[in-house]
Amino acid sequence: MEGLPQIVARMRARWSPDLQALFHGGSCSWVAPATLPDGLPVVLKISWPHREAAGEAEALRLWDGHRAVRLLREDSEYHALLLERCDPGHPLRSADHLSAEERLLAGADILRELWQVPVPHPTGLEQLADVTSEWAGLAEERMERIRPGFDAGLVAHGIQLLRELPATASREVVVHGDFNAGNVVAAARRPWLAIDAKPMIGDPDTTRGRSWRRSTTHSPTPTPAACWPDGSPCPVRGKRRRHPRRTRRHARGTGPGRPAGYLSSPAAVGSWP
Incomplete structure (x- = not known):
């Protein structure tokens, strides 16, 4: 957790997302909506390194947007994903x-x-x-x-x-x-x-x-x-x-x-x- 602000700063420098207000409610990741310089709406997700999340990027690549959110970019070293943003984004629940x-x-x-x-x-x-x-x-x-x-x-x-x-x-x-x-x-x-x-x-x-x-x-x-x-x-x-x-x-x-x-x-x- 102490290194999270530095990881966020790295991802901002690497992908140039214009970050917006943080999503709340999760327990294992830091997630925020953002917009890329070309205007594409995205979500930046930085996960707490844990076993269950290890395969998320691979599964998203396999599904390739077929009824799952698209993976746009990945930084495996820092457990960061740049994802397609879903709009309006409310849950089925x-x-x-x-x-x-x-x-x-x-x-x-x-x-x-x-x-x-x-x-x-x-x-x-x-x-x-x-x-x-x-x-x-x-x-x-x-x-x-x-x-x-x-x-x-x-x-x-x-x-x-x-x-x-x-x-x-x-x-x-x-x-x-x-x-x-x-x-x-x-x-x-x-x-x-x-x-x-x-x-x-x-x-x-x-x-x-x-x-x-x-x-x-x-x-x-x-x-x-x-x-x-x-x-x-x-x-x-x-x-x-x-x-x-x-x-x-x-x-x-x-x-x-x-x-x-x-x-x-x-x-x-x-x-x-």
């Missing part, structure tokens, strides 16, 4: 003019296009199975060390699913990794675009469930229309398709997390702009 089912269909339409992108070989993106196996080991270690008041049998079952479910996938895609109604925003060139990917290669079923509970907050339960890209019913089918990240969170107990207000405090921003 706040689209109160749409019914719950319309929001579900909008999200599923995005996933349909994201999943059509061929998985590259080789790739720098992590395999979902490797990640969930590590989550399983972390959950076991923390259950033994912290001994939280969770149902041990339920946690053990969750750990088993983390290790076994990825192997049951019928196909692999570039998984967004954090696809929810807050990470789908309104844009001009397409009605809705995905942002803030935490990408992996793996089972597309990891996208289901949690994402759409957020999509339908304060809305009636949608009818079980065949709205998933593969035509299967929505909401999520069956208990065995629980999102592995949710299983990990319930199993891990206490532990270090992301700092509150990360990269949004005056101390982090310094004298910017």
